[in-house]
Amino acid sequence: MRYRLKKRLIPVGADETVPEGEPLVEIMSKEEYFKAYHTKYQDHLLMRNLERAQYCRAELLKDCVIGTLVIPVKKELLGRPVVFGYYMDQTRLIFIDDSGKVEKNLHEMDRIQIFDKTCVSHMFFDFLEYLVKDEIEFLQKYEEKLAEMEDRIMSGRRYRSDVPASILRARKELAKISSYYGQLLNISQTLTENYNGLLKDEDCALFYLFSGRIARLSEYGKELREYALQIREMYQVHIDMKQNHVLTFLTMVTVIFMPLTLIAGWYGMNFRNMPELNWDYGYLVCVIASVIIILIEIWYFTKNGWLKR
Numbered sequence: 001m002r003y004r005l006k007k008r009l010i011p012v013g014a015d016e017t018v019p020e021g022e023p024l025v026e027i028m029s030k031e032e033y034f035k036a037y038h039t040k041y042q043d044h045l046l047m048r049n050l051e052r053a054q055y056c057r058a059e060l061l062k063d064c065v066i067g068t069l070v071i072p073v074k075k076e077l078l079g080r081p082v083v084f085g086y087y088m089d090q091t092r093l094i095f096i097d098d099s100g101k102v103e104k105n106l107h108e109m110d111r112i113q114i115f116d117k118t119c120v121s122h123m124f125f126d127f128l129e130y131l132v133k134d135e136i137e138f139l140q141k142y143e144e145k146l147a148e149m150e151d152r153i154m155s156g157r158r159y160r161s162d163v164p165a166s167i168l169r170a171r172k173e174l175a176k177i178s179s180y181y182g183q184l185l186n187i188s189q190t191l192t193e194n195y196n197g198l199l200k201d202e203d204c205a206l207f208y209l210f211s212g213r214i215a216r217l218s219e220y221g222k223e224l225r226e227y228a229l230q231i232r233e234m235y236q237v238h239i240d241m242k243q244n245h246v247l248t249f250l251t252m253v254t255v256i257f258m259p260l261t262l263i264a265g266w267y268g269m270n271f272r273n274m275p276e277l278n279w280d281y282g283y284l285v286c287v288i289a290s291v292i293i294i295l296i297e298i299w300y301f302t303k304n305g306w307l308k309r
Contacts, residue, residue: 001026003025003026004018004023004024005025005118005123009110012024021091022091023093023119024091024093025093025120025123026093026095027095027106028094029096029097029098030047030050033046033047033094034047042061045059045061045066046066046067046085046087046096047085049067050084050085053068053083055068055183056070056071056180056184056186057183057186058186058190059190060190060191060193060198061196062196063196063198064088065087065088065198066088067187068085068086069085069086070082070083070183071083071131072177072180074138077172077176077177078173082099084099084101084102088120088121088198090198091120093120105127105131108130109126109127109130113126121199121206122203122206125206125210128188128210129210131184132217135181139177139217143224146228149163150234153231153235153238154234163235164232167228167231170231171225171228174221174228177221178221178222181218181221184214185211185214185218188207188208189211191204192204192208252306255297256294257294259290259297260293260294263290
């Protein structure tokens with residue numbers, strides 16, 4: 001699919017020719033791109049990068065910029081990302097995409113556009129802006145999710161067995177999204193440097209502004225990762241406290257019944273001349289003494305706060 005850039009995207013017919021030097025945006029599959037462009041070094045480099053794309057990148061070559069975009073899917077951050085490549089020179093912006101995601105984004109951008117698009121570099125800036133337009137809202141919702149998890153731990157309610165797995169998953173997802181922001185920041189900073197002279201000064205200023213926005217998103221993502229780490233530590237502390245309470249309770253039970261164990265062992269020896277061995281009320285006295293000892297111990301432990309949670 002091809003589009004002219006005349007303040008907005010205007011579709012170009014299959015048989016329609018575009019004058020040389022007119023800004024043009026194209027969307028191609030990998031196969032289409034390879035058939036149309038396979039003679040220059042940058043074409044082979046771009047295809048090679050696409051074959052093993054694992055992160056977002058931008059490379060400034062002599063007369064163009066090439067790179068890949070690896071975009072996490074918000075509904076499944078740990079799943080398979082959307083991957084496509086791009087080529088940009090003075091008059092052409094080509095997206096190499098087999099997923100259909102780029103065409104969908106361009107149509108949505110054209111529908112809600114705010115600024116007129118006059119050149120391909122401006123169009124690429126708008127495209128990057130569109131990719132992160134909802135990121136603040138996404139991060140805020142993720143922060144609310146973490147806060148809810150924290151409240152559940154702090155409330156003292158019964159812990160669900162999936163809490164550790166949820167915390168671990170949150171940390172992995174936030175690590176991935178933070179890495180994505182860092183990669184976009186590298187792209188915008190590379191374009192801002194503009195050491196091949198491809199961009200105009202005003203275009204470099206746009207990518208500089210984009211760098212600032214991505215830097216703030218990246219910082220927010222790092223803060224959420226630290227928040228998730230604190231929640232994990234908090235959860236571990238609560239688990240340790242519960243275990244300590246159980247051990248304390250078992251220790252108190254052992255201490256309470258230790259005198260009874262002594263009495264049972266002492267009078268279980270059954271020597272001939274032991275006191276109260278043949279006494280009619282010996283058993284009753286032993287029971288009453290055991291109950292009194294237990295009550296005294298419980299009163300003493302309670303008074304000192306040893307039986308409290």
